[in-house]
Amino acid sequence: MSSNALIKGSLQTIILKLLEENEKMYGYEITQKVKELTAGEIKITEGALYPALHKLEAEGLLTTEIQQVDNRVRKYYSLTKDGQKEVSFKLAELQSFVESMQRIINPGLKPELGI
């Protein structure tokens, strides 16, 4: 399983990317989707998820919608216009970071190969 510190640094990017693909999601659904996509390799803890969702909401990148589901209230998150713009920026940033890390780990790899 990946280290929590590594996940924490990319949590916002993960949330934004998932919401870009799924239109709207609720907290628990996000944790399950990440677990499913990574075959349990990455587990988002609740302790990190909700503060991250609230932070993205405060930054205006996410908007919320309250819905009644099975006699309880569910809060759905979706991307705002600013959030949609931010996804590509965050993904490019992460991609560049991963490439840089690969160059450090494998100095023999040529950057022009785009590995």
Next chain:
Amino acid sequence: MRQLNQSELKEIQLAIFHKEITSAEVLAEVYDHYVSHLQGFTEKEFASQLWELEQKFTYAYCHALQSKYNKMVREDIGKTQWQVLRKYFCTSRWIYAVGILAVLYFIANQTQSEKEVGILILSPLILLTMIWFVFIWRVAQKIRPIKRTFKGIAIPINSSSATPFSERIYLPVLLAQVLIYFPRLFDFGIDFNPILPGIAAVITAVMTLYMLSLLEVWKIKSKTALL
């Protein structure tokens, strides 16, 4: 995925009740997380899974989450109102602001007696009070499903957005009190009577714009928050 029975739901509610969460938004989110998670397990696994959730959603964690959420909502309402107020003075909406000021200037010129000045200042305050009553009723309607879930629990549940919004409704009423009573406490030796209608018009204009901006914030936020 299975439907939880009444005693299981009661157990979840009791576990969450011990966390003393008062924010309707946080409460709903935590409750939904618990129920969604536990629906994926059998009746036999229920107790152990609930215990696991309890280790994650501790009292301290829930209160930190609630406190940060309340702070965020407060800042967001303030920021939104400021954006709305700034919009009134944008080129596209300047006619709107000028229109209100012109009407008030006309009224101020017609205002002669102290009683008329009082009515002029009081009118937006009366409207604000009426807005407050409607607001309280609307919030109660919106958080009713959450309150119903946690029925019988002696913790006051309220929308995180309601308190900062209510405070913004009280603010002009308190300021008006200060403006009315402060000059009476001290004798400044200035005769305010000739400029009183003008001062009243300015105060009314500011309060009217403030009230309209607050209504617009309510309209914007009611789409996404429990307002």
